Amino acid sequence: MRAMYYEAFEKTPEIRVVPDPTPSENGVVVKVEASGLCRSDWHGWMGHDPDIRLPHVPGHELAGVIAATGRGVMRYKVGDRVTVPFVSGCGRCGECRSGNQQVCEAQFQPGFTHWGSFAEYVAIDYADQNLVHLPDEMDFATAASLGCRFATSFRAIVDQARVRGGEWVAVHGCGGVGLSAIMIAAALGAHPIAIDISEEKLAFARKLGAVAAINARDTDDVAAAVRDITKGGAHASIDALGSPVTCFNSIQNLRRRGRHVQVGLMLGDHATPQIPMAQVIGHELEIYGTHGMQAWRYDAMLSMTAAGELDPKRLIGREISLDEAVPSLVAMDRATDIGISVITRF
Ligand SMILES: [Zn+2]
Ligand SMILES: [Zn+2]
Numbered sequence: 001m002r003a004m005y006y007e008a009f010e011k012t013p014e015i016r017v018v019p020d021p022t023p024s025e026n027g028v029v030v031k032v033e034a035s036g037l038c039r040s041d042w043h044g045w046m047g048h049d050p051d052i053r054l055p056h057v058p059g060h061e062l063a064g065v066i067a068a069t070g071r072g073v074m075r076y077k078v079g080d081r082v083t084v085p086f087v088s089g090c091g092r093c094g095e096c097r098s099g100n101q102q103v104c105e106a107q108f109q110p111g112f113t114h115w116g117s118f119a120e121y122v123a124i125d126y127a128d129q130n131l132v133h134l135p136d137e138m139d140f141a142t143a144a145s146l147g148c149r150f151a152t153s154f155r156a157i158v159d160q161a162r163v164r165g166g167e168w169v170a171v172h173g174c175g176g177v178g179l180s181a182i183m184i185a186a187a188l189g190a191h192p193i194a195i196d197i198s199e200e201k202l203a204f205a206r207k208l209g210a211v212a213a214i215n216a217r218d219t220d221d222v223a224a225a226v227r228d229i230t231k232g233g234a235h236a237s238i239d240a241l242g243s244p245v246t247c248f249n250s251i252q253n254l255r256r257r258g259r260h261v262q263v264g265l266m267l268g269d270h271a272t273p274q275i276p277m278a279q280v281i282g283h284e285l286e287i288y289g290t291h292g293m294q295a296w297r298y299d300a301m302l303s304m305t306a307a308g309e310l311d312p313k314r315l316i317g318r319e320i321s322l323d324e325a326v327p328s329l330v331a332m333d334r335a336t337d338i339g340i341s342v343i344t345r346f
Contacts (some may be wrong), residue, residue, distance in 0.1 A: 009047030036061030165189025173241025
């Protein structure tokens with residue numbers, strides 16, 4: 001099969017032919033129909049993820065059709081249209097048994113712990129526990145975003161930040177995660193505020209439901225601007241980018257007893273950012289991480305999609321080929337694309 005492949009971090013990946021994968025006893029092989037390009041792939045390629053063993057094939061936001069199944073797989077068959085959370089739980093550890101597969105102690109992550117979906121085929125372990133059937137009406141490019149960014153934002157907004165109708169939600173960074181968070185918060189009846197340095201992204205965020213937009217490039221004090229708009233601070237705030245500045249602002253712009261969720265990855269030099277801890281204590285702020293979403297929670301997300309309350313298709317930007325994904329991946333930290341770029345030609 002054709003795959004994007006690299007032997008060293010920070011060295012431009014190549015497209016080469018590698019052996020087709022075979023399913024493990026409890027796994028499947030998926031013929032990849034769409035795979036989203038995510039900033040986490042860039043982090044992996046930079047060498048920020050200790051799970052990655054070289055040589056490597058990246059890619060973790062995927063949707064496709066099952067091409068082969070292991071002998072132990074009961075719930076899925078060849079031909080099924082599926083996606084999978086980028087963290088797949090083992091189904092046996094304490095976290096999995098408590099329903100928290102997203103923090104499994106023995107997790108399988110395509111494109112990180114194992115070869116991923118920037119390829120014609122990808123092997124997925126723990127299939128029965130983690131695969132998600134796609135609704136018939138959902139196309140593969142849209143479904144790919146459910147494997148990482150859209151699902152991660154859903155968990156961040158709904159389960160971690162516990163956003164309710166009428167609340168103010170600040171969203172720092174309007175890439176795929178941020179735009180998803182804005183759409184989801186708006187669907188819940190909350191008032192999202194978009195924050196970014198690109199006027200284009202802010203304009204798109206408004207179309208997706210943001211009631212206010214702040215251009216951080218020409219705003220001296222972003223947190224003060226949020227407090228101004230919200231008359232005292234946001235009830236919930238998301239750092240969707242992952243940088244020391246956006247993390248700090250996202251906590252500082254909260255009202256008393258507000259909830260911050262860190263969604264954007266903080267790796268490499270950014271792993272230990274400054275936190276306004278006096279404010280966290282004095283105002284009883286809550287700080288959460290979020291790490292994908294369990295397969296069993298997809299039901300709630302897909303029912304909102306079926307009802308027309310969420311429309312993840314609107315977040316899809318460019319559809320590109322596997323070859324075109326190479327320059328896009330290496331330039332991901334400077335991404336100016338609006339919405340999510342998805343590989344749909346392999
Ligand atoms: Zn991702
Ligand atoms: Zn587990």
